Amino acid sequence: MTVPPDDNQVANLVQVKPTSTWKSYVWDTLDKSPEERRFLFKLDTILLTFASLGYFIKYLDQVNLNNxxxxxxxxxxxxxxxxxxxxxxxxxxxxxIGEIPSNILLTRVRPSIWIPACEVTWSVLTILLAKCNTTTQLYVLRFFIGLAESAFYPGMQYIIGSWYRKDELAKRSCIFHAAGGIGSMFSGYLMAAAYNLNGVSSFKGWQWLFIIDTVISLPIAVAGFFFLPDVPEITRAFYLTKDDIVLAQKRMQLEGRANRAPYTKAKFKKIFTGWHIYLLTALYIFFNNGGGVSTQPAFQIWLKQKGYPVSAINTYPTITSAIGVVMTLVYAWTSDTIFKGERWQPIVFSGLVNIIVNASLTAWFIPDGWKWACFFLAGFSGGISGLTFAWAHEICSDDNEERSLVIGTMNSMAYVVQAWLPLLVWQQPEAPSYPKGYPTMIAVAVGLISTAMVIRVLHNREKARKLEPVSP
Incomplete structure (x- = not known):
């Protein structure tokens, strides 16, 4: 039987501060020891694949309503x-409603049970949308689908942040996030294909979309019970050896990422009297509510008004999602390599592009060629979600419960705003010119840039304080 190495042996396999050569610009594991490369290969193959597939089906079942x-x-x-x-x-x-309680629960139960159970639930509820006859049925089903889906994205971001180091984190978070854009693209292609099933077995084309979504989603959801590795200190993943687990735990110790600990009054006081939870939440609110051009059916409705066929209405907007996927990866690689782990530069750049796009669409009566360009360039705004969470993991490394709560709060409060903001500025009868929507997005982009710069200053101050010598 293999005897697990002690901490000193493991420390020889993990560098305190990973070195960077030209190879890390391609993929970060190429600069690591053979043992660490083998471990990361297994982790990427299972965790990153499952996370990406899960987010793919989440987004598939989230955006299908627009299609x-x-x-x-x-x-x-x-x-x-x-x-x-x-x-x-x-x-x-x-x-x-579900996000913050779910992320708190993840620090107390096994993610490998909770997250797949929620995936199975929303997958089954999706197929019921095909039988909706009234708006009440539609509203109730969409509520419970949202409740079940609330566990996945912040929960998986928490798990990813529990396994990867700073030079690895942005790429994994962004690859994970890019799967949502692929899901959005696939939903458009799937709707175009499902439309050809119109009338088969007495179902309309749009009903077939919900049926096929469930057929795709359910097996992936069930697989999560077997493959999700939990977090390093409690993992029981069959594909990780004892040596792998010791290595994983040592990596997080070197990264300063705290293990799970009890919730106390002192802990809650520390969390809610600090700036982390408020400014990181504000940053994600601005991000999540700043991409209305691509999250609302503005492009589809404009194409429909221009007389394009259903297949074109569902497929052309997928170009925006494809651009979003590409930019997500560009942001990740530049953040981890060129900017040496800094996150603010890509965030500011995406905000500037958003200002240009929404200022142009606010005018509305612009050449059709530039309007097409604006709808496509809207994809630049969706790629920074992984960076915001990578930044949160790094800022909150010292406290596992703070990290989990901040991540859940970031996502939850962003959707609190999303619950009412579209009702005011993205009203469907005003589509596709949306006279209130595009100007609002300009203000949101300004808020995103400003908040990122404030966080940069405060985080740098915190890092400087940690480096100050301790008085005897």
Missing amino acids: AFVSGMKEDLGLYGLELNYAQTAWTVGYV
């Missing part, structure tokens, strides 16, 4: 008023 809406659901259910906005809000309310 169904422009592909016959609107007319069949008579959704001519604000019903789409209300259905989106119902999903958001469920999502908001």
Whole structure:
């Protein structure tokens, strides 16, 4: 039987501060010891693959309503008023209610049980959307789908942050996030294909979309019970050896990332009297609510008004998602390599692009060629989610419970704003010119840039204080 190495032996396999050569610009594991490379290969293969597939199906089951809406659901259910906005809000309310309790629960139960159970739940509820006959049924189902989906994204960001070091974290967080863009793209292609099933077995094309989504989602959800590795201090993953687990725990010790600990009054006081939870939450609120051009069906409705066929309406907007996927990876690699782990530069850049796009669409009566460009460039704004969470992991490294709570709060409060903001500025009868939506996005982008710069200053002060010599 293999005897696990002691801490001193493991320390020889893990560098306190990983060195960087030209090889790390390609992939960070190429600069590490053979033992650490083998461990990271297994972890990437299982954890990153499962996280990406899970987020793919989450986004597939989240955005399918927009594709169904422009592909016959609107007319069949008579959704001519604000019903789409209300259905989106119902999903958001469920999502908001579930996020913070779910992330707190993840510090007390095994993620390998909780997260897959939630995935199975939303997968099953998705197929029921195909049988909706009334708006009430639609609102109720979307609420519970949102409630079940609330566990996944912040929960997986917490788990990813429990396994990877600073020079590895942004790439993994962003690859994980990019799967959502791929899911959004695939939903468009799937709707275009499902439309051809219109009338088969008495189901409309948009109903087939929900059925097929569940067929894709359910096996991936069930697989999570077997493959999700929990966090290093409690993992029982069958594909990790005892040596791997010791190595994983030592890596997090060197990174200064705290293990799980009890919640206490002192801990809560520390969390809620510091700036981390407030400014990081504000940053994510601005990010999550600043991409309305791509999250609302503005492009699809404009194409429909221009007379394009259903296949084009569902496939052309996927170019925006593809651009978002590419930029997510660009942001990740530049942040981890060129900017040496700094996160603020890509965040500021995406905000500047968002200002240009939304200022142009605010004018609306612009050449069609530039309007096409603006709808595509909107993809630049969606790639920084992984960076914001990577930044949060690093800022909150000293306290596991703070890290979990901050991540859950970031996502939850962003969706609190999303629950009411679209009702005010993205009203469906005003589509696609949205006279209130695009100007609001300019203000949100300014807030994103400003908050990122404030966080940069405060975080640098904290790091400087940690380096100060301790008085005897």
